[in-house]
Amino acid sequence: MKIIDIIEKKKKGKALTQEEIKFFIDGIMNNTIEDYQVSALLMAIYFKGMNIDETTWLTKYMVESGEILDLSDISHDIIDKHSTGGVGDKITLIFLPLMAAAGLYTAKLSGRGLGHTGGTIDKLESIPNFRTDLSIEEFKDKVKIHKTAIAAQTLSLAPADGKLYALRDVTSTVDIIPLIASSVVSKKIASGANHIILDVKYGSGAFLKTAKEAQKLSEVMVEVGKRLNRNICAVISSMDQPLGRAIGNSVEIEEVIEFLKGNIEPDLKEVTYTLAHSAFEKAGKFKSKKESYKFLDDLIKSGKALEKFREIIKSQYGDDRVIDDYTKLPQSSIKYEVKSEKDGFVENIDALKVAKACKNLGAGREKKSDEIDYSAGIYLTQKYKEPVKKGETIAVIYTNKKETIKEAENLILSAYKISKKEPDDISLIYKIIH
Secondary structure (H helix, E strand, C coil): CCHHHHHHHHHCCCCCCHHHHHHHHHHHHCCCCCHHHHHHHHHHHHHHCCCHHHHHHHHHHHHCCCECCCCCCCCCCEEEEEECCCCCCCHHHHHHHHHHHCCCEEEEEECCCECCECCHHHHHHCCCCCCCCCCHHHHHHHHHHHCEEEEECCCCECHHHHHHHHHHHHHCCCCCHHHHHHHHHHHHHHCCCCEEEEEEEECCCCCCCCHHHHHHHHHHHHHHHHHCCCEEEEEEEECCCCCCCEEECHHHHHHHHHHHCCCCCHHHHHHHHHHHHHHHHHCCCCCCHHHHHHHHHHHHHCCHHHHHHHHHHHHCCCCHHHHCCHHHCCCCCEEEEEECCCCEEEEEECHHHHHHHHHHHHHCCCCCCCCCCCCCEEEECCCCCCEECCCCEEEEEEECCHHHHHHHHHHHHHHEEEECCCCCCCCCEEEEEC
16 A cells, blocks of 8 residues: 555545544554655545545544553543634533532543644643643543543644644644644543533624534534444534623632633633533433523522632642632733723624634733733623623733733734624524434
8 A cells, every 4th residue: 555545545534444544544654654645635524525434534543542541440421522622711620629519520621722723731831830731630530539630632642633733834834624623522531531521602703703614614523523432422512702891711619710700701601501511411411401500509609619720720730819818810911901992882702803802912822832921811891782882891901011911902902892782592502403
């Protein structure tokens, strides 16, 4: 078997066999296929696509290219929740303590922020001394003891995906459904969970711009997951506007704590509770939304969810004093208020523009090696449907870089669409794919 024949076959739009895909992944791992040949096949896939069989085999062999976490000695109901990335998306940090307080096990390997989307690991590392660099054994022990743990993605899981992604990133072959689906699902399967809940975002602040694109990707990921014997579903949700009010790292930790204290933003609740109900369904805990939502409300009202978050912080060596004293989190030297230029109601807040402003303030990175400012961020004092008056504060900027304020202010002002008429209620949930 020769890689050039496989490239030629895909170039002509023909489906690859299981054996050819295994040969391709094996060649990547043992370095018998050159990077330029891998790049050529990726480009052929980009233009000619892959059917569901090919995508499943690609995912399977990416999983088998490295270590596969075995969590079966902990429970046969291990949940993993994955988001395709968004702006102000702190839902994982609310979801995990809720699940653990509900008695369900969650094992979460997560990533750092890149580009305009925030990374869950960065947000956690804004908590002083919080450790995400756990070994596999440490990770498993913490899941066993505390019912949950969250760590940085390890290179030993689905390493073929890491090698492929590095080439996809520099050959403009990132945004194609079979390669996205195999990348996401291979990492989730290798992480050891048997119940996988996917939060697939679309809109201005997501990498998928339309609901139709998000649905197509969701359908492929769910089908591949099922074929590889995982209990999987995808919740498709809008990311046209930022989630919650805080965008950044330490400012988002504050909002997570506020949510768990019962000061709940409706948009965060809608998405979090939908994902939590899906997890309960998978684990056979509750069948009706009404039961699930009441149970979640009770976990927050009783303080159990907040105490579980404290437990997570302490178990991973973080300073749990942040829960009662936000000054223990990184604080910026500059706080600047952005004022509305007109009267009316907030009709829209462009998530991408807010994310760009936040990144410029120091909260994001262009490449993985970049340093970030954990204290930098934006807090939206006025959100969708809320009334505003000219001269009233609509957002607060936090930064240590004075020179970035004006550009950030302009981006925020252009992100806000203010109309005379109060807009209608909207739902963020588009569809759930089982």
